[in-house]
Amino acid sequence: MVYSNRISLRRLCRLSFLVSRHNRHYSNLSYNPREQEWRSVVGLEIHAQIQSESKLFSGASTKYAGSTNTQVSIFDAAIPGTLPVLNRHIVEAGIRTAAALGCKLSQMSKFDRKHYFYADLPAGYQITQQRHPLARNGKVKYLVYNTDNWNKYSWKTASIIQLQLEQDSGKSLHDADQNRSLIDLNRAGVGLMEIVTAPDFTDGEEASSFVRELVLMLRRLETCSGRMEEGALRVDANISVHRPGEPLGVRTEVKNLNSVKSVGRAIDYEIKRQIGELESGREIVNETRSFDAQSGQTIAMRDKEKLQDYRFMPEPNLLPVFLYDSKSVPMGVDPANVIITDHLLQGLPSSPSKSYERIHDDHKISIRNCVILVNEDGLLKIFDEIVERRDAKALINFLIADFLGVAHARDINLLQCPVPFRHIAEVFDMKTNRYISNDNVTQVLELMFDFPNKTPGEIVKEKELENIQDLEVLQAECEKTLLKHPNVVQRWKVGQQKEKKGRQDPMLKLVNTTMTALNNRANPLVLISIFEKLLSKK
């Protein structure tokens, strides 16, 4: 269908606004031929805060941005004599996440202590699961795409080595004036999932695409908010380079990447830096680096220690976690001490990549639209529910171009959509059937949200927004317009003779003027045909 230019311009603005919103992952580095000499190897360690009321080993609250040190129990502050008590909900969240990432659950998992001194780690050790993690050996398929070139997309698979539960540390704020650190332990002890990938990535684009997929998955599972800006998900990257055929190079670790974009930028910078160092004859030091988002560079952390030894030791105050299904659970065991996994493994949401595949294959939707659809919370569900017997492509365009704009402007959370989906479908139908004009769609949508208890059909009738079908009325209006704008008519005549192809410009003007006069209650194509008829007579 051809839309008039004015309208399509508006569409384009909205689309690019939406696309830029989803553009967080993109890393746009030009391809350097010298880099063909090198292979880069990247592995990720992702720390995701598990959504729960209370912490992993204590009953203190996990709410974000609480008042300093008010969400700290005596255990979190490592007061002597206190002991950890494991939170069932957090273990269950870990189980569901591990299953969704294709991991094999460990029938028995244990906790360990990882020792290092740091002011925000009050006990001098972190309780984690090094030796016997909750789950191992998963696989995640993910989509790598390029928003500059939507045709350049590919499917990749990353292996998950293990998923383990562990404690988050507190926060230290550096007070530069007084040369000290201020420690807030609210975050200390919050439950984390550490997801360790195999070194399966080659650059920032792949790594950041994976992180995006993971964030979406976690949000679907509701086990992590994925809000990297709040620190709910942090990424550490292990990066090394080597020449083809040679063994893996020395790796560095870039820590605490807190946005999808940073993941991409930091990794690409570090790869370049390492290549540069090696080509200059220098060596790569096995060290920890941080990423400075402003300069786009990774910076070495001050660490005199050549090699940190965490001296892992079993956590003696926690017994093993045993997982059973309803068939294998032993008799007489205290239900407070066991986790039966049956109900946890049922009804797991499908992965984002499966959603991309499904929509792409079933409905032949472009990758770009798939990405937008899936990445927008709640939108896919709406699409799935109302797509039946409707034109999928047209529906997606409608949802992305028309519907989303209105929803965003009103800050609506589509996961808790205030209007029934059938209303949205109805508006789409009205548009498709030309019951209302494209120009009025936005208005109708706004009114739909304003009056959730009325059907859009009722609203349109009430507000008199439906297209005028009566040709005589339309013709009359068109004639009025022609009379008002003789110069436009003249231009049209000139245009007609000069170029057969004809710029629609004067026609655009005529149509738009008439539409305005009719309160957009007409199909522009019909108007065009009326004008053509009228003008041909002149």
Place this chain on the structure above:
Amino acid sequence: MIAVTRITAKSSTRNLRQKLQLNNYFSSKVPDEPTWVPIDKEKLPKVPELDEATVNHLERLSLVKFNNQAGVERLYKAIEYANQLHMVDTEGVEPLDSVLENRSVYLREDKVTDGNCLKDILQNASLVVEDYFVAPPGNIPLKPVDKKSSK
């Protein structure tokens, strides 16, 4: 090594034997002689050299000021003593983390039951600033590269 208190009476052993004879002594199930296997020190692994690098490394990990002659000697003795473990054949034996290893851990319900005790948390801290704990600066990055040369 026999530990003897300084005040053992001289005739105690003789008296005891007499008493026992009077009481119609059972053949006791308690062995008469020590039963421990003497450990041949030659068979034990040698204590590796505790060079300065190792000691410094340990000090860094322990954060106790033990990098002195007495400290190193103490460590040496402790390792030497621990080496006796190698006399025990542990082939095929699994390490024991806890005597309750076959029991499953207790799981708590996800409710907020702790926290909100700022006073309790801070009361034993020597230095507190506006409800924060205070520490000297920790592991911070080195000064960033000059921004003009950055991308």
Place this chain on the structure above:
Amino acid sequence: MLSLTLKEVIHQIQQGKICAKELCEKCIARAARVKELNAFTTETHNIAKKQASASAERQATHATLPLDGVPVAVKDNFCTKGIRTTCASHMLESFLPPYNATMVEKLLNNGACLLGKTNLDEFGMGCGSIDSIYGPVRNPWNYHFVCQSLEEAGLQLGSKESHSMTYSQLKARGIHMSAQSRSKVLRQTREAEKMTEDVHCGSDWYIAGGSSGGSAVAVASGVCFGALGSDTGGSVRNPASYCGVVGFKPTYGRLSRHGLIPLVNSLDVPGIFTRTVEDAAILFNHLGGHDVNDSTTVSDPFHKQDLPDISIKDLCIGIPKEYHSPGISEEILNAWKWAADLFEKAGAKVIQVSLPHTQYSIVCYSVLCCCEVASNMARYDGIEFGYRAENNESTEELIAASRHYGFNDVVQGRIFAGNYFLLRQNYEKYFMKAQKVRRLISEDFQKVYSKKVDILLTPTTPTEAPLYSWFSEQDNRTRTAEQDVYTQPVNMAGVPAVSVPVRLSQAGLPVSLQLIGQSFKDHDLLTVAKWFEQQVKFPRLDLSYLD
């Protein structure tokens, strides 16, 4: 009144025959008389008096709690809310816990009166209770009390004369006496056979054992009727043996460790000191059970049980031959033999058994202990609590300086060694090896018990209480290796054990023996121990002449 047992005291309080307040006052007075034994780090007499008053009120309305009015003491590594809990260390010298340990909470909720926190080896590391910032604990047996000397010299404790001039030999006890009084004391009270001059004058004395020496002494000297200690390698049974009281270590997982500042988490168990086995059972009944704050307590139901009288004929007693170690003294060996025969004469089946890995237990302990210590002590950085040095250059400098002052050499040495054993390159060789040996030790016990043996009979310590001068000739680690040989393997296996005083040695010091039971059959163990105690009729220490 103070020589009654806990059971008798409870009964008399319930009956109204003893007033809780009066009992408390008497205990406080006794505590003053025996203060030089240095059993307490913190005395909480005012708190005890308040608690006794409350008990008295309940007495009046016949609404008494099970332990109402009973004075108790608690080792100073159990957290007590608002009461200084130091672990005898500079690191926690001013530490005020914001909560009560579960064991303490249970005692208090049952009406007991807390007389004070008892002295110990710093952080529980040691078997003598001599490594404390408050000074060593002294064994009341064969101890010549200064107040006794003063009285004999016609002086009053705390009087002006007793503080008039310094006198070198008594200076160590903080008491000053004139030269005249001293010779008078020597002439009047010396008993050449029983005491050396050093002991008599107070410059030498017998150690109380450790690390819960203070609690053992508190019970032995009549200051309280029950005390809490902690037992990691014998820290309850060892001082119980030297001080001639009952020291009971329940099965690992029966009593909550919430609030017990840990030494080795996988070995620690709160322990009970009392005068009789039945007393220990009473306290155990009120302390046992699952605690949601401690994930290593079992959620098996815990039932309070009285100790019945039993027929010994149905029992099989095991004598593990490896407990005749090279260091055992003649006295202990003979007592052990005598007890084995006692059981056999009474009709029990007594057999020799083998726990082949016994002699490696103490080595295994030394590794596991150092490693856990290195880990458990990592929290002492001076930032959230504990001693904080004046150092702001870097976090590491601050932490190192705080720990260097806060910890004594024993603690620092164990941290250092522990970190060595936990290094990546050493982990398998030492820590994992020790864990494997631990499994073998534990299996030794299981195998023996699976062969129909009910209880094991062994010595508690290789000797009776040593002199301080002898004991302090060697370092902490060496002494622990010697003295904890018989108690330590029990912790490895997590099984319950109780030390019962049997008789006095030639030197007049207590000789005790240990009974070891099966996991979670604590009451069965105590039942046998009670029978045994009734046979041996140990003469308990009576210090009422001091009052």
